[in-house]
Amino acid sequence: MIARRIAPLMLVLALASVARAVEPAAPGLGYDHPLTGRVWDVAQDRFVTLDALGTAVSGARFVLLGERHDHPEHHQFQAWLLRRMVDAGRRPAVAFEMLDTTQAPALARHLAAAPRDAAGLGEAVGWRAAGWPAWRLYQPIADTALAAGLPIVAANLPATAARAVTRGDLAALDPALVRRHGLDRPAAEQAALEEEIRAAHCGALPDTLVPGMVTAQRARDAEMTERLVAGQRDGAVLIAGAGHVRTDRGVPRVLALLVPEARVVSVGFVEVAEGWTRPADYAARFGSGPHLPFDYIWFTARADNVDQCARLRRRAPADPD
Numbered sequence: 001m002i003a004r005r006i007a008p009l010m011l012v013l014a015l016a017s018v019a020r021a022v023e024p025a026a027p028g029l030g031y032d033h034p035l036t037g038r039v040w041d042v043a044q045d046r047f048v049t050l051d052a053l054g055t056a057v058s059g060a061r062f063v064l065l066g067e068r069h070d071h072p073e074h075h076q077f078q079a080w081l082l083r084r085m086v087d088a089g090r091r092p093a094v095a096f097e098m099l100d101t102t103q104a105p106a107l108a109r110h111l112a113a114a115p116r117d118a119a120g121l122g123e124a125v126g127w128r129a130a131g132w133p134a135w136r137l138y139q140p141i142a143d144t145a146l147a148a149g150l151p152i153v154a155a156n157l158p159a160t161a162a163r164a165v166t167r168g169d170l171a172a173l174d175p176a177l178v179r180r181h182g183l184d185r186p187a188a189e190q191a192a193l194e195e196e197i198r199a200a201h202c203g204a205l206p207d208t209l210v211p212g213m214v215t216a217q218r219a220r221d222a223e224m225t226e227r228l229v230a231g232q233r234d235g236a237v238l239i240a241g242a243g244h245v246r247t248d249r250g251v252p253r254v255l256a257l258l259v260p261e262a263r264v265v266s267v268g269f270v271e272v273a274e275g276w277t278r279p280a281d282y283a284a285r286f287g288s289g290p291h292l293p294f295d296y297i298w299f300t301a302r303a304d305n306v307d308q309c310a311r312l313r314r315r316a317p318a319d320p321d
């Protein structure tokens, strides 16, 4: 009875803490955009509350939370959704794209020695050396997971294998993975995947590289999905880049093949753009026709206003500039 009376209060407090996180931290990043902080239910074609999203993820077997890697709020919101699942009594495994299978032994050693030590996990697995944004951005997710005793799963292909696949060397992969997912053949949606990779790299890639990169992307999706399915306990949550959790390709498509009966919820964290005030405006960003390729979109402010293509061109060694 008491629990029932304080539950709404707990919810208000939890939502207030999320609301605090979306308060203007810096001007010009879209904190005052009408979509910021709102959640769009794609199938129902309407906005829903954060509470409704929390309920939806708590009822799914696989929950896919697609981020922009270097957006600190995306990780806070992923942690918030995971906490909602735990509060609802769920005990899912938590799989990370950012951890690859070669890191699994170091991860297991760390968790055996210090099962609650989320802060030290990054250093224990060599997170920084792999080139991901700082571990402290992701730590809120691990704080929640380890406090609830949830397993952590290293889900991704090793970078060396992905790089070999990019060069056309499928021998770097488990032959059974290649066979099960037809990685030695073009994908049904090959043209769309090639366009996505080209656009993600700002149209700057030589054409000859693109098919291999598509195969690497598909191989990562296949591996992560298999690890998610094998590592699930009371279901599983995947922390990954938004591109991997699109419902029209990526992990949701592979899950539909491997476990067609499972309830899957994919949430895309999407940064608002000035002048784009309706969810449908964002379909163009995904090249998915009029459809938004997620079950839910959680609109957020932007992490920065940096031109990603200018940044990428600066990084490219072959750039004549």
Ligand code: HEM
Pocket: 159, 162, 163, 166, 196, 197, 200, 201, 213, 214, 216, 217, 220, 243, 308, 309, 311, 312, 315
């Ligand atoms: C601004 C954002 C991005 C930058 C700066 C970037 C940069 C790079 C670089 C430098 C490589 C070569 C890596 C290596 O060989 O070690 C690469 C590979 C690759 N990128 Fe991107 N990329 C970006 C976004 C994306 C996105 C959004 C996707 C997904 C659609 C993607 C998919 C891939 C794939 C599949 C490869 C092939 C090798 C691998 O999977 O590791 N990239 N990217």
